[in-house]
Amino acid sequence: MLRIGIVGGGVSGLAAAVALRSVGHAPEVFERAPQIQEVGSGLTLWANATRVLRELGALDDCLERSHRIDDFHLQHASGRMLMRIPIEAFATHAVAMHRADLQAALVRRLPAGMVMTQQQCLGIREDASGVYLQLAAGERGPFDVVLGADGVRSCIRSYVRGADEPLSYRGYTIWRGVAQVDARQPVQSAISETWGLGHRFGILPLGGGRVCWYATANARQPKTTRLEDRQATILALVDGWHDPVQSLVAATPSEAILEHATYDRVVRAGWSRGAVALVGDAAHPLTPNLGQGACLALEDAVVLGRLLIGVQGREAVHGALRRFEQMRLPRVRAMARRCRWLGALGQWEDPRANFLRLQAVKVIPGALFTRTSRAIQSFAADQVAPFRPL
Numbered sequence: 001m002l003r004i005g006i007v008g009g010g011v012s013g014l015a016a017a018v019a020l021r022s023v024g025h026a027p028e029v030f031e032r033a034p035q036i037q038e039v040g041s042g043l044t045l046w047a048n049a050t051r052v053l054r055e056l057g058a059l060d061d062c063l064e065r066s067h068r069i070d071d072f073h074l075q076h077a078s079g080r081m082l083m084r085i086p087i088e089a090f091a092t093h094a095v096a097m098h099r100a101d102l103q104a105a106l107v108r109r110l111p112a113g114m115v116m117t118q119q120q121c122l123g124i125r126e127d128a129s130g131v132y133l134q135l136a137a138g139e140r141g142p143f144d145v146v147l148g149a150d151g152v153r154s155c156i157r158s159y160v161r162g163a164d165e166p167l168s169y170r171g172y173t174i175w176r177g178v179a180q181v182d183a184r185q186p187v188q189s190a191i192s193e194t195w196g197l198g199h200r201f202g203i204l205p206l207g208g209g210r211v212c213w214y215a216t217a218n219a220r221q222p223k224t225t226r227l228e229d230r231q232a233t234i235l236a237l238v239d240g241w242h243d244p245v246q247s248l249v250a251a252t253p254s255e256a257i258l259e260h261a262t263y264d265r266v267v268r269a270g271w272s273r274g275a276v277a278l279v280g281d282a283a284h285p286l287t288p289n290l291g292q293g294a295c296l297a298l299e300d301a302v303v304l305g306r307l308l309i310g311v312q313g314r315e316a317v318h319g320a321l322r323r324f325e326q327m328r329l330p331r332v333r334a335m336a337r338r339c340r341w342l343g344a345l346g347q348w349e350d351p352r353a354n355f356l357r358l359q360a361v362k363v364i365p366g367a368l369f370t371r372t373s374r375a376i377q378s379f380a381a382d383q384v385a386p387f388r389p390l
């Protein structure tokens with residue numbers, strides 16, 4: 001049995017803990033926040049992610065708090081339908097759900113005490129006896145393995161990679177909110193994205209009358225909007241857009257709107273150093289254009305769990321962590337490129353470029369999207385198959 005310290009209690013840290021415990025190891029999660037985050041917004045979890053949730057024994061719990069996705073609609077700001085893409089049925093379906101519900105479902109798969117909050121990790125050291133975490137409250141260890149699941153600004157990443165290239169700013173801001181609408185009123189069941197010039201607006205029904213939305217705007221430099229001004233800023237951007245764009249923003253208090261400057265990294269090799277490895281956004285932060293960041297974090301968890309089945313001893317651990325990177329790198333790198341490209345296309349603001357974009361959408365066969373989506377969603381079942389949760 002390996003003692004595994006996991007820094008970060010987001011989707012990747014929690015999923016890794018469930019996966020590693022399921023294969024007989026002893027993980028402990030150290031999260032800096034006072035509680036497992038209630039903050040966040042909606043997420044799309046595609047079939048590759050729901051398949052992993054099933055393997056982790058958390059799918060039924062998630063299905064009770066999510067909305068099944070059957071269609072994706074691409075629309076013009078006027079409301080005109082540009083493309084209607086049916087979401088292919090896999091063994092498990094794609095859903096949209098609140099991040100807090102997903103994290104809570106994962107926590108419920110773990111025994112009390114395995115996830116510790118208010119545990120900020122400040123540093124790390126490794127010697128012959130194992131790896132030690134330097135937490136604000138004191139040192140913990142030795143661990144046989146440490147995972148950096150501490151997100152896009154990972155401190156474990158600095159230990160693993162040393163001086164690293166900075167995050168790349170991709171030129172636009174994303175706001176997200178969750179509007180509570182009358183649960184008795186019909187809500188659109190498809191997820192959708194609407195294109196304007198340099199702006200996009202996305203809608204994800206989450207079930208129970210909750211509707212997640214996002215809006216984007218180009219900005220040469222990362223900038224912040226005052227909390228109290230966010231709603232008015234977005235309402236001005238989507239003035240005149242089709243229903244229910246305006247009403248969703250109007251139903252979300254300004255203080256509840258999240259704002260992110262969009263960053264990613266070019267995905268490079270080098271995710272582990274000795275017995276310390278990176279997972280999720282710490283290893284491979286993507287722009288959110290395919291809604292795949294958390295899905296990939298879930299995949300990471302089961303692949304790592306499977307690779308560490310029965311592993312004992314330093315050399316074997318190091319080898320398994322290197323193998324993890326080899327298995328994940330090509331898929332994650334391709335996804336990051338695609339996300340970046342889609343984001344750039346979605347943010348075009350030149351009217352002539354926009355005209356070309358709209359013409360292209362008319363002639364691109366839906367089958368192309370279906371094929372791409374299949375490659376993304378039909379995640380290597382063979383990598384997961386032998387994995388059985390406790």
Ligand SMILES: Cc1cc2nc3c(=O)[nH]c(=O)nc-3n(C[C@H](O)[C@H](O)[C@H](O)COP(=O)(O)OP(=O)(O)OC[C@H]3O[C@@H](n4cnc5c(N)ncnc54)[C@H](O)[C@@H]3O)c2cc1C
Pocket residue numbers: 007008009010011012013030031032033037042043044045119120121122149150151152153154155174176260279280281282288290291292293294295296297
């Ligand atoms: C606008 C937007 C929309 C998105 N939409 C989707 C979507 O629809 N579908 C999808 O699959 N993905 C989506 N994503 C991506 C997804 O949110 C991330 O990929 C996912 O949350 C990564 O999980 P993580 O656990 O690796 O990192 P995080 O969620 O960032 O979790 C890291 C955790 O580590 C903790 N931590 C950090 N530093 C320390 C420290 N020093 N000590 C202790 N704890 C620490 C943090 O508090 C946090 O809880 C979206 C992202 C954005 C920005």
